[in-house]
Amino acid sequence: MNSLVRVALTVPLIGAAVLFAQRFPFRSGEGESSLPKDGEFHFIRTEYVDLPGYGRGFGFSSRNGRGRGWWMVDWPDADEHFSIGIKRLTRIDVGAPRTLSLEDDSLFDYPWIYLTQAGYWGATRKEVDRLKEYFARGGFLVVDDFWSEEEWENFSETMAAVLPGKPIDDIALGDSVMHVLFNIEQKDLTFIPGSRHLRRGPGGNIVIQQPAGSAPAWRHLDDDKGHMVVAVNFDTDVADAWEFADAPEYPAAMTTLAYRYGINYIIYSMTH
Numbered sequence: 001m002n003s004l005v006r007v008a009l010t011v012p013l014i015g016a017a018v019l020f021a022q023r024f025p026f027r028s029g030e031g032e033s034s035l036p037k038d039g040e041f042h043f044i045r046t047e048y049v050d051l052p053g054y055g056r057g058f059g060f061s062s063r064n065g066r067g068r069g070w071w072m073v074d075w076p077d078a079d080e081h082f083s084i085g086i087k088r089l090t091r092i093d094v095g096a097p098r099t100l101s102l103e104d105d106s107l108f109d110y111p112w113i114y115l116t117q118a119g120y121w122g123a124t125r126k127e128v129d130r131l132k133e134y135f136a137r138g139g140f141l142v143v144d145d146f147w148s149e150e151e152w153e154n155f156s157e158t159m160a161a162v163l164p165g166k167p168i169d170d171i172a173l174g175d176s177v178m179h180v181l182f183n184i185e186q187k188d189l190t191f192i193p194g195s196r197h198l199r200r201g202p203g204g205n206i207v208i209q210q211p212a213g214s215a216p217a218w219r220h221l222d223d224d225k226g227h228m229v230v231a232v233n234f235d236t237d238v239a240d241a242w243e244f245a246d247a248p249e250y251p252a253a254m255t256t257l258a259y260r261y262g263i264n265y266i267i268y269s270m271t272h
Helices: 002-008 016-021 077-089 105-109 125-136 148-162 238-243 252-271
Strands: 044-047 059-062 065-067 098-101 112-116 140-146 198-200 206-208 217-222 228-234
Touching (some): 105 125, 112 252, 125 140, 148 228, 228 252, 238 252
Antiparallel strands (some): 217 228
């Protein structure tokens, strides 16, 4: 992990905006990756069992992925596209994305993990204990793409078991995670749409339709030392912006913002 920190601190800023703006091609077949098998950093998608009564049946998880379970929504496209973005926008040695259960003994080899649809996560006692240990060893979790008071309640109950007594607060604009590489400002605390939130407007322009009653929130949980260990993207869909980074119809500004949040989370996790 020390080598990762050194690499992260040499991230080039010049030209990042140009690279973000490009609609470069990606290759993401089902279960395949254009990235090397091994690397110093891997995007780790967390596998889990669905909450009883809320199971997701077999179907497409993205344009190039199929399977069962809420954990795999946007897989493998989002993982692949974001990993390619990390490689192009930083000097981090990025390997192919991987999926991993919290019960897998190799969990502790990875400093950063991602979990989607947290409102449907049926966390087991063993997963709770494993996550406690993961955080104690310096691990960092990003949760994304979950909605409604009901889903929030399930997620917050899980976190209360993992980090008892720790509040889930909004990330302050002055927090270092908002400026560790890219500057996240007030205007960036905005709704990042999923593809399902896009419509054709007058003249064929793409219009973003935010779901009624939703309120995008960027929150966090800290450990006993006051270090952020969980970043929470609520009522927003960062991974869809990664997934559709190659789609001309998806708003480029939203993909840019999603990459900035994601890369900041990674750099923060490796340097704090």
